[in-house]
Amino acid sequence: xxxxxxxxxxxxxxxxxxxxxxxxxxxxxxxxxxxxxxxxxxxxxxxxxxxxxxxxxxxxxxxxxxxxxxxxxxxxxxxxxxxxxxxxxxxxxxxxxxxxxxxxxxxxxxxxxxxxxxxxxxxxxxxxxxxxxxxxxxxxxxxxxx
Amino acid sequence: xxxxxxxxxxxxxxxxxxxxxxxxxxxxxxxxxxxxxxxxxxxxxxxxxxxxxxxxxxxxxxxxxxxxxxxxxxxxxxxxxxxxxxxxxxxxxxxxxxxxxxxxxxxxxxxxxxxxxxxxxxxxxxxxxxxxxxxxxxxxxx
Numbered sequence: 001x002x003x004x005x006x007x008x009x010x011x012x013x014x015x016x017x018x019x020x021x022x023x024x025x026x027x028x029x030x031x032x033x034x035x036x037x038x039x040x041x042x043x044x045x046x047x048x049x050x051x052x053x054x055x056x057x058x059x060x061x062x063x064x065x066x067x068x069x070x071x072x073x074x075x076x077x078x079x080x081x082x083x084x085x086x087x088x089x090x091x092x093x094x095x096x097x098x099x100x101x102x103x104x105x106x107x108x109x110x111x112x113x114x115x116x117x118x119x120x121x122x123x124x125x126x127x128x129x130x131x132x133x134x135x136x137x138x139x140x141x142x143x144x145x146x
Numbered sequence: 147x148x149x150x151x152x153x154x155x156x157x158x159x160x161x162x163x164x165x166x167x168x169x170x171x172x173x174x175x176x177x178x179x180x181x182x183x184x185x186x187x188x189x190x191x192x193x194x195x196x197x198x199x200x201x202x203x204x205x206x207x208x209x210x211x212x213x214x215x216x217x218x219x220x221x222x223x224x225x226x227x228x229x230x231x232x233x234x235x236x237x238x239x240x241x242x243x244x245x246x247x248x249x250x251x252x253x254x255x256x257x258x259x260x261x262x263x264x265x266x267x268x269x270x271x272x273x274x275x276x277x278x279x280x281x282x283x284x285x286x287x288x
Binding site: 009037053054061074076080089091102106109115124127128129133135136140144 | 248
């Protein structure tokens with residue numbers, strides 16, 4: 001996935017109903033089908049815009065060969081639910097505030113590009129490393145009441 | 147989309163920290179085309195602005211990313227802004243997850259077992275776009 005021309009990181013506009021949030025029920029879902037993206041192959045090539053990493057030169061990063069991006073489509077079905085912790089956060093230094101839940105999550109996804117198809121395993125909550133769900137205000141909305 | 151203009155001070159957008167020029171010259175200029183995938187297919191979408199903070203995981207190579215990766219070692223109360231979009235109010239979901247799956251060479255039919263680690267999420271709400279107007283929108287983080 002490329003970084004947006006305005007530097008917004010790996011975000012892409014989707015249909016409004018792609019994300020369904022029932023915050024009072026402490027759950028949400030994201031469903032996108034056949035979303036057209038660029039496949040940058042790996043994180044290093046995404047962040048260097050296909051230049052890879054040189055390796056050596058006193059840096060700790062391994063050598064990552066440059067890879068040109070390709071067109072791909074992805075489909076995602078992500079579920080957030082089963083909160084374990086909640087927090088009200090008012091972070092003045094980062095200018096954001098809101099109500100947040102640490103939750104469980106599952107993902108089922110697939111990807112297609114010419115000559116290749118990937119299908120993930122069935123959703124498995126044990127695969128979750130960390131997930132959050134929240135309602136927040138940041139930037140110019142940070143200083144608004146409510 | 148409903149539009150309401152809110153003044154916002156100008157600030158620099160791009161924050162390149164450096165590139166591996168020696169390898170990059172092999173690839174040509176085709177990599178620097180439109181960065182929003184298939185953006186020409188969505189001419190009416192309004193562009194949000196990134197959060198000011200973030201990380202530079204390959205510093206000094208690569209771009210500064212306006213994203214705070216989730217850290218399972220931190221308590222929820224120490225959460226960094228999980229939104230990638232600034233001037234935003236609404237719902238945000240973010241997950242850091244791993245798993246496995248099956249890759250298929252659709253030409254030969256060969257299958258392979260593969261693993262993945264993914265950061266996936268969404269923003270759904272109101273935001274001030276680059277044009278200074280307020281919109282409602284939904285964005286997937288993929």
